[in-house]
Each structure stands twice: as structure tokens, then as C-alpha cells.
Amino acid sequence: MLTVKGLKKSFGGVHAVRDCNFTVKEGSITALIGPNGAGKTTVFNLITGLLRPDAGDVRFKGEPLTDLQSHEIFHAGIARTFQLLRIFPKLSAIENLMIAQPGSEGMFDMFTKTKRIRDEEQTKHERAVEYLRVVGLEKKKDLKGGDLSYGQQKLLDIARCLSTEADLILLDEPVAGVNPTLREGIKKLLVNLKKQGKTILLIEHDMNFVMGMSDKVIVLDHGEEIAEGKPSAVKKNKKVIKAYLGE
Amino acid sequence: MNAYVIHLFIMLCIYIVLTTSMNLAVGFTGLINLGHIAFYAIGAYTSALLAVKLGLPFWVGLLAGGCMAAFFGYLLSFPTVRLKGDYLAIGTLGFSIILEAVLKNWTSLTRGPLGIPGIPKPELFGLTFSSLELYAILAFTLALITFTVLKIVTVSPFGRVMKAVRDDEVAAKTLGKNTFRVKAKVLTLSAFFAGVAGSLYAHYITFIDPTSFAITETILIFSMVLVGGTGSLWGSIAGAFVIGILLPEPLRFLDLPSSIVGGMRQALYALLMILVIMKRPQGLIGEDTFHSMWHNVKRRFKFA
Incomplete structure (x- = not known):
């Protein structure tokens, strides 16, 4: 490969x-x-x-x-x-994973594809929660990445990498x-x-x-x-x- | 209403357009752009020249000013491939110094230090925005549009990518984000609104000269963004209000000679800056202020 x-x-x-x-x-x-x-x-x-x-x-x-x-x-x-x-220290744990998911990210997509963005955000959120659960961080999902302990940040990094497909x-x-x-x-x-x-x-x-x-x-x-x-x-x-x- | 108060309100609206758009680059994307005032100048001069020399209406000048500034914003994004952090700050500062020199010396176009007088007030559907009240409505509308557009951009998935570029550009790259394109888009949009603010200012004061766009103005707008809170649009509004109005204006009513007032104003800015940096580094309204307030409310009423 x-x-x-x-x-x-x-x-x-x-x-x-x-x-x-x-x-x-x-x-x-x-x-x-x-x-x-x-x-x-x-x-x-x-x-x-x-x-x-x-x-x-x-x-x-x-x-x-x-x-x-x-x-x-x-x-x-x-x-x-x-x-x-x-x-990303200032993004929450869940956002750290959501950003790794595919979706439209154009500057004005919120104006032109509102519906699509909303659906995608839903999917991204679900998938992010799923992978946070895999590494046992689902309860920390709203904490900022930078506020997690070293070990948790490590898991977050791994979860983010795995969640990318x-x-x-x-x-x-x-x-x-x-x-x-x-x-x-x-x-x-x-x-x-x-x-x-x-x-x-x-x-x-x-x-x-x-x-x-x-x-x-x-x-x-x-x-x-x-x-x-x-x-x-x-x-x-x-x-x-x-x-x-x-x- | 008191003409003085309305004047302050109009200036506040112009400041808000400037600070929120600067924050988009500085606070949300981590691009310390000290050339923001240059975009403001480009918008003001473009709009003023189109009106005075070609007699084009304000609305055309406003858009042209924004677009011209956006074009330069796009150009300025190329150095960001290499320049990061402090280096970018110095590079963009250089850009605004060059622009100031051009405005002063390209006399055939800008009339240099003499400035451009007689910029007409805007007209729409035969209605002239010559009264203060009407102009205030116009300025408020534009500030509101700017705020709304920037708010939507920053809460969108694109906004998340902007913050990721700020937090860790290498990680953003390895997660498939074309960070250069993100930065180029941000600087273009940021410059567009600075240009709009410039046009709004030119047609309000009806006279512009290079001193309105000097380096000191850059520092003023930058302090508004910092004191208000980087990465927070509400913070930028707070910063514009505190530094643009609340702090300097009361000094006018003290019976002091103007030489003292000028110095005092600078000293007050410095004092406020130091206080904010020491006591509230996130700014008056920081990136997470509303989020954590909401969290506290939920905890207090135990419905989380």
C-alpha cells in the first residue's frame, strides 16, 4: 500500500x-x-x-x-x-474531532448551503461523539483541548486521527x-x-x-x-x- | 438628539466595522496583520476619488472601495506563506508605511498632504444623507451587516478551520486543510470590510488626508481588538466603545489645556492596556466568555 x-x-x-x-x-x-x-x-x-x-x-x-x-x-x-x-488547544474536544470530518467548508457556505451545512454538522457531531466514546473521552467533549491532561490529549489526538476514515x-x-x-x-x-x-x-x-x-x-x-x-x-x-x- | 452624541455614534459604528474585521484575521485566524489601516485608507481614497473625480455615486464607491481593499488584502496574503507571527506583524506594518508614503507623495492622484476635500454625502433614491441622523442610520446598518456576516462566517465550519489554523497550522494541514487558501480568504474578507469602513468615513467627514491613516491609527484599532478580546466579535464592539468613546471623550469636558488632554489620553490607553493584559488577558469579552457564563447559569440552576 x-x-x-x-x-x-x-x-x-x-x-x-x-x-x-x-x-x-x-x-x-x-x-x-x-x-x-x-x-x-x-x-x-x-x-x-x-x-x-x-x-x-x-x-x-x-x-x-x-x-x-x-x-x-x-x-x-x-x-x-x-x-x-x-x-487544537482552543477548540473543544468535540470540535477537535469534528474538524477532521469531511464536509463543505467554504467561507460563504453558511449563506448558500445552509441546509446542507446543518445536516453535515449533525453527521460530524455524531461521528465525533462516537470516536470520543472509543477513547473514553465522551464526558469531556465540551472541554477545551488545552484543558485536558496530557494523557487525554494524547487520546484525543489518536481519536482524531482514527475518526478521519x-x-x-x-x-x-x-x-x-x-x-x-x-x-x-x-x-x-x-x-x-x-x-x-x-x-x-x-x-x-x-x-x-x-x-x-x-x-x-x-x-x-x-x-x-x-x-x-x-x-x-x-x-x-x-x-x-x-x-x-x-x- | 445632541449632534455630538450622534457624531460619536457614527464614529463608533465605523470603528466597529474596522475592529470586527481586523479581529477576523488577528483573533480568529492568528494573522497579526498591522496593515489593516492601509485597507481602510485604500477604501477611503478609492471611494473619495471616484466621487470627486468621476462623480460616481456613494454606493458604487463603497463597493469599489471594499473591492479594491479586498484585492490588496488578497495580495498581502502571499507573504503569509512564509511569514508567521511577529514576522507577519512587521511585514504588514511595512505595507501600511509604504501605503502612507504613497498617499503623501503620489500628488497627481491623491493631492498628497493637501488631502481630498469636498467628498459628497451619499444619495439614495433622491434622498441625501446629509443630516447626522440619516448618516447614523446608514453607518449603523453597515456595522450591523458587517457584524452579521462576520458572525455567520466565524460560527460556520469555515470558522472552525480558521481557529484550527490559528491554534496549530501544521495539524490543520495534515487534516487536509489548505491553510494558505484559508488565510488568503480571511485577509480578503477582512480587507473588504476595512475598505467599506474607509468609504463610510470619507463620505462622512467629507475630507481625507494621509494623517487619518497613519501608523498611530493602526495601533489604536489594534488596541481596541486586544482590549476587547481576540477571537470575539462582541469583544471587538466592547473594545471599540471603551477605547474609542468611553475613555477619550470625557476628557474633553475637563477644563484642561489640550496639550495635557492629548498626553493624558495616551497614558490612559497605556494604563488600560496594562490592566487588561494583567487582569484579563482574554480581553473584556473573551472568546469563551459567553460560553462559560452559559455554563455557570446551567450549573446554578442544575438543568445540565
Whole structure:
């Protein structure tokens, strides 16, 4: 579904990503792991168009993404979350989700398509409530995003990403700083989503979290892929152990 | 009614058109645009020149002034791709300084510092809006239209996108919003109403010169928006009233020499600004003031 070929990006003299190749199969959970500074988030930013690659090719369902703008990539069917949360602090929790739903958003649509907007808002609201319920935030729906706790903001970000109906979901450290109970909750959620046919690519530091549910693990170090395969195989790979634990 | 009071009312209406439209960019979309007064000037000069040189009626000038300002607003949206926050503020401030210089020096068109005198009062269906009362009705109607249009835009799904762009532009982009187009539309609409305000002002005072559109005016309108409350249209009305009328006008009735009154007015503005920033950073009527008041009422009567 997603193919990354020869992806390169450097910032000044730092080669954040050099020659990164991998594929993500439809309907799978793929984990992108690696030590700090390995270039994982940069890869996400390159896929979602927030950064332009120096070289290489990213294809989604066979179509090239590298020339598209971020908002066009979203409409192609890719949604993401951020490691440093990027919820809208002054919008309420429910509005944070409603904004991710499709609908007409022209400046004067309220004057010209009043009826349609009203119906759409109804649908958006229902769907937003549904996804807030999935992450257990339905009672907080009228609170401002910025007034939620860190963990709740994290869930809100995930809920917003899931509610988009994107085919491919990119999650940047979805359980970092999240307590063990909630962690299990998120895990179940992701496994359920996979059953519903969604494709997930996630970045995670917590090996145990990743190992239990991924179909495939890709290990990055210094911007290069050093291992790829089933979780059990990757776990025993010498290069991976070295990258994580040193010599 | 007292002519003085009606005059204040007309000025208040003009201020409201200016502040609510500026708030659309500054408060709702996070575009700190200090060039708003330039759009006001463009509207005023366009309308005045069309009336004086070509003898076109006020209504044409009003629309042309708005559209001309909107066009420049659209042009000014291009730098926003790169300029954010403080940088945008400086860039747009530059725009209004350039415009002031053009007004002062393009003497063949604007007569420079001499200004444009003899701008006719509006006419409609043979009715001339020369009396203060009639003009007040006109100004009020335009302020009401502006407020209504902006209110509907800000509560619509588009308004939600505007706030999202303000809160986190990167997140808005990755949720499929073309943030540049949103900003361009906002600046265009905001500038349109500033142009309308300019035309309304020109035909009211019947004389304009570059000093009416100086940088100090930008700061005045900007403080109205800040003190009133960014992201709240009611706040902008409150700000226009407090800073435009409530604070400066009573000073006229104190028996003080004008040199002192002028300085005192500035000092009072500064004092109010500091008080608001310290005690009520969200402004007199903030973005959530009505929302949380409603919440409190519901809690008190336990029907939530």
C-alpha cells in the first residue's frame, strides 16, 4: 500500500534519513523502531509532506506522494498523529474531532448551503461523539483541548486521527508517557482497527508494545534501515541489539 | 438628539466595522496583520476619488472601495506563506508605511498632504444623507451587516478551520486543510470590510488626508481588538466603545489645556492596556466568555 524507495533527507550536515526503503502492506500493522535520532519522525514528516525529500520516492496505492502538499496527502487517504501533541488547544474536544470530518467548508457556505451545512454538522457531531466514546473521552467533549491532561490529549489526538476514515494511519509514539492500563486499551484499539481493514504504521520505543501486535518491524538507525521482518526475528538480530544496547 | 452624541455614534459604528474585521484575521485566524489601516485608507481614497473625480455615486464607491481593499488584502496574503507571527506583524506594518508614503507623495492622484476635500454625502433614491441622523442610520446598518456576516462566517465550519489554523497550522494541514487558501480568504474578507469602513468615513467627514491613516491609527484599532478580546466579535464592539468613546471623550469636558488632554489620553490607553493584559488577558469579552457564563447559569440552576 505504501512504498518508500531510496528516501534521503539531510539538514545541513546531518543526514537524518539516508537511503530508506520499506513497504507497508495493506491491512497490516507495521512498526518503525529505532534509537533516538534514528530518523523515524523525519520519515513520517517526509511521507506526510511536511518536509520535502532530497531524493527518493514515496508511493501510496501506486501514486507518487512526493509532489503533493500535506493537505492533498490527507485527502489521498493518509492521516497521522504527532509525537509532540498537536491538538487544537482552543477548540473543544468535540470540535477537535469534528474538524477532521469531511464536509463543505467554504467561507460563504453558511449563506448558500445552509441546509446542507446543518445536516453535515449533525453527521460530524455524531461521528465525533462516537470516536470520543472509543477513547473514553465522551464526558469531556465540551472541554477545551488545552484543558485536558496530557494523557487525554494524547487520546484525543489518536481519536482524531482514527475518526478521519483514512486508509493508512501513521502514529508517532502513541503510548509514550501513557500509563500501562491505557496502553493496553490503545493496543486493543489498534488491533481492532486492523481487523476492520485499516493499515497502521507506528513509531514506538517500547519494544514490548510493538512486538505483541505488529506484523512487521522495521528498524532504523542513523537514518538507515538495519533490519526488517517479523518481530521475533528482529528481536534476535545482532545489529538491532547493538543499536539499542551498544556493543 | 445632541449632534455630538450622534457624531460619536457614527464614529463608533465605523470603528466597529474596522475592529470586527481586523479581529477576523488577528483573533480568529492568528494573522497579526498591522496593515489593516492601509485597507481602510485604500477604501477611503478609492471611494473619495471616484466621487470627486468621476462623480460616481456613494454606493458604487463603497463597493469599489471594499473591492479594491479586498484585492490588496488578497495580495498581502502571499507573504503569509512564509511569514508567521511577529514576522507577519512587521511585514504588514511595512505595507501600511509604504501605503502612507504613497498617499503623501503620489500628488497627481491623491493631492498628497493637501488631502481630498469636498467628498459628497451619499444619495439614495433622491434622498441625501446629509443630516447626522440619516448618516447614523446608514453607518449603523453597515456595522450591523458587517457584524452579521462576520458572525455567520466565524460560527460556520469555515470558522472552525480558521481557529484550527490559528491554534496549530501544521495539524490543520495534515487534516487536509489548505491553510494558505484559508488565510488568503480571511485577509480578503477582512480587507473588504476595512475598505467599506474607509468609504463610510470619507463620505462622512467629507475630507481625507494621509494623517487619518497613519501608523498611530493602526495601533489604536489594534488596541481596541486586544482590549476587547481576540477571537470575539462582541469583544471587538466592547473594545471599540471603551477605547474609542468611553475613555477619550470625557476628557474633553475637563477644563484642561489640550496639550495635557492629548498626553493624558495616551497614558490612559497605556494604563488600560496594562490592566487588561494583567487582569484579563482574554480581553473584556473573551472568546469563551459567553460560553462559560452559559455554563455557570446551567450549573446554578442544575438543568445540565
